[in-house]
Amino acid sequence: MSGQIEHTLRGSWTPSGAAAAQLSPSAMRWLRQRIGLTDTTTPAMPASLLEVPESALPQDARDELAALVGGEHVLLDDAARLGRAGGMSYSDLMRRRTAADLAVPDAVLLPGEPELVQGALEICARHDIAVVPFGGGTSVVGGVDALRGGKRAVVALDLARLNKLVSLDPVSRVAVLQAGMRAPEAESLLAAHGFTLGHFPQSFERATIGGFAATRSAGQASAGYGRFENMIEGVRVATPRGEWRPGVAPASAAGPDLRQLAVGGEGALGVITEVALRVRPAPARGRYEAFVVDGWQAGADAVRALAQSRALADVTRLSDVEETEVQLALAGGLKSRALNAYARANGIRRPCLLILGWDAASRGELKRRRARTLAALRDFRKVSLGRAVGESWKSHRFSGPRQRDALLDRGVCVETLETAAHWTGLGELRSAVRTALVHELGSARHRPIVMCHISHAYETGASLYFTVLAPRDEDALEQWARAKRAAGEAIAGRGTISHHHAVGVDHRPWLEAEIGTVGTDVLAAAKRAVDPTGILNPGKLVEAH
Numbered sequence: 001m002s003g004q005i006e007h008t009l010r011g012s013w014t015p016s017g018a019a020a021a022q023l024s025p026s027a028m029r030w031l032r033q034r035i036g037l038t039d040t041t042t043p044a045m046p047a048s049l050l051e052v053p054e055s056a057l058p059q060d061a062r063d064e065l066a067a068l069v070g071g072e073h074v075l076l077d078d079a080a081r082l083g084r085a086g087g088m089s090y091s092d093l094m095r096r097r098t099a100a101d102l103a104v105p106d107a108v109l110l111p112g113e114p115e116l117v118q119g120a121l122e123i124c125a126r127h128d129i130a131v132v133p134f135g136g137g138t139s140v141v142g143g144v145d146a147l148r149g150g151k152r153a154v155v156a157l158d159l160a161r162l163n164k165l166v167s168l169d170p171v172s173r174v175a176v177l178q179a180g181m182r183a184p185e186a187e188s189l190l191a192a193h194g195f196t197l198g199h200f201p202q203s204f205e206r207a208t209i210g211g212f213a214a215t216r217s218a219g220q221a222s223a224g225y226g227r228f229e230n231m232i233e234g235v236r237v238a239t240p241r242g243e244w245r246p247g248v249a250p251a252s253a254a255g256p257d258l259r260q261l262a263v264g265g266e267g268a269l270g271v272i273t274e275v276a277l278r279v280r281p282a283p284a285r286g287r288y289e290a291f292v293v294d295g296w297q298a299g300a301d302a303v304r305a306l307a308q309s310r311a312l313a314d315v316t317r318l319s320d321v322e323e324t325e326v327q328l329a330l331a332g333g334l335k336s337r338a339l340n341a342y343a344r345a346n347g348i349r350r351p352c353l354l355i356l357g358w359d360a361a362s363r364g365e366l367k368r369r370r371a372r373t374l375a376a377l378r379d380f381r382k383v384s385l386g387r388a389v390g391e392s393w394k395s396h397r398f399s400g401p402r403q404r405d406a407l408l409d410r411g412v413c414v415e416t417l418e419t420a421a422h423w424t425g426l427g428e429l430r431s432a433v434r435t436a437l438v439h440e441l442g443s444a445r446h447r448p449i450v451m452c453h454i455s456h457a458y459e460t461g462a463s464l465y466f467t468v469l470a471p472r473d474e475d476a477l478e479q480w481a482r483a484k485r486a487a488g489e490a491i492a493g494r495g496t497i498s499h500h501h502a503v504g505v506d507h508r509p510w511l512e513a514e515i516g517t518v519g520t521d522v523l524a525a526a527k528r529a530v531d532p533t534g535i536l537n538p539g540k541l542v543e544a545h
């Protein structure tokens, strides 16, 4: 794992692209057979083949912005602009591979202080220029698409230079971090003081503190450390109307919690420049282990039992039969056969992988917490696969995007989507989404794999995270757009359109059905209050009018 992947790299996760993945020839043979893939290769396209329109940023605005942030921090070159053109969804990556239309910003701004972000917004508002806040650029819902929204031009406001630890209060255990700091840097700065945030999404290597806050991100250890918004004590936000800093105490009854307008505001309700975060002492001990349980429903019941008896491990992750099969097959066919034989010998017919991981301050605490989790699972049939499989999951937990690069090169349509619901409706939600995806992506030639896991569980329900693997159509963008539409329709009325990826552009068609007309009006009113002319991230989450 590298903590320093250049976040303006857009066509692949790491500079070495597919070569960074460990996909063996036997894994690829298995996949070809399983989904009906033909032997095509579609490597990433060089950036020089992508079209970059001339910058539309007016000269007077350019001069004012350069005077404010420094001429060297207003970038107009093609590489800088392409480096902030879109996020990291399958569609974003395919647009790069097929040289389809990219929404390229007219310029990139790199302010170095919160006051300069504020100043830049005021200049952009005066010149009617749209502003897209850009953190790590890992959005998978079109959140950083450089949409102009009828404005004269659009700039990407890259927060990369806002990367300082502003303060650390070890007594209250509150750290104030600037918004452009990336997760690995945040963890290593906090580790130097003996603390951790405990936020480990799969996008950890590239995503930023501001991006996590703006999208209400959820990390793999959310059961132990909470979702990102649970860690937020306060935010500093720049808006075209001026700066505000909601959040002065750990809890407050001074009206609705206004922090939540910036947290989850997706850059449409302000640019977060600093975040005050609850930190915890870095764990001295950790243990990850793996089990298989018999079938999805038994596994979901087991995770519910853990959540409802407050015995969840910090990482609690249940894969369905399909995901278990794929994980093992892509890791090496022999392992898959051996596991199935072992599971069957122990009475498990439909193995579903359950990963449990605990962090603790001491050996004693680790022992107590593990015992509590295992006691809550006592009545569920399960077979232990031991620590090696659990620790291997942990050490590969950021490798998914590398594998995705390799699959993209080989003509696979590979994408994820997520939702959440209460326990009562979770089974129906899973079936509905699965059915929709299999129907849309399947054909006589194509046999898609639709897999699912639970990685965030609550007393009242859980998230569902789907991954699809299917042979790619001629028109890759339309193929996925159809599947995504079908999944969105299946989710509407059964669960939330997003548990942690946010709304962006892609989920807007379903937002009103979820929050109602009154909810949409409340969001629009908030938008008008902070951004009267609608320059902030047009086309995402909410419009001003």
Ligand SMILES: Cc1cc2nc3c(=O)[nH]c(=O)nc-3n(C[C@H](O)[C@H](O)[C@H](O)COP(=O)(O)OP(=O)(O)OC[C@H]3O[C@@H](n4cnc5c(N)ncnc54)[C@H](O)[C@@H]3O)c2cc1C
Pocket (backbone or CB within 6 Å): 087, 088, 089, 132, 133, 134, 135, 136, 137, 138, 139, 140, 142, 143, 144, 159, 179, 180, 200, 201, 202, 203, 206, 207, 208, 209, 210, 211, 212, 213, 214, 215, 216, 217, 218, 219, 220, 265, 266, 267, 268, 270, 271, 272, 273, 400, 401, 500, 501, 502, 504, 537, 540
């Ligand atoms: C391979 C992969 C795995 C992922 N895994 C997870 C996961 O496990 N959990 C999870 O929650 N998400 C995951 N995501 C989604 C994504 O990483 C998260 O949404 C993350 O929070 C985005 O952070 P970022 O810094 O990259 O934000 P960006 O992508 O740069 O921005 C995301 C949105 O927030 C806005 N924004 C960014 N910074 C600011 C700011 N300072 N102020 C205001 N608005 C801002 C942007 O305008 C945009 O709308 C994954 C994405 C990928 C590609």
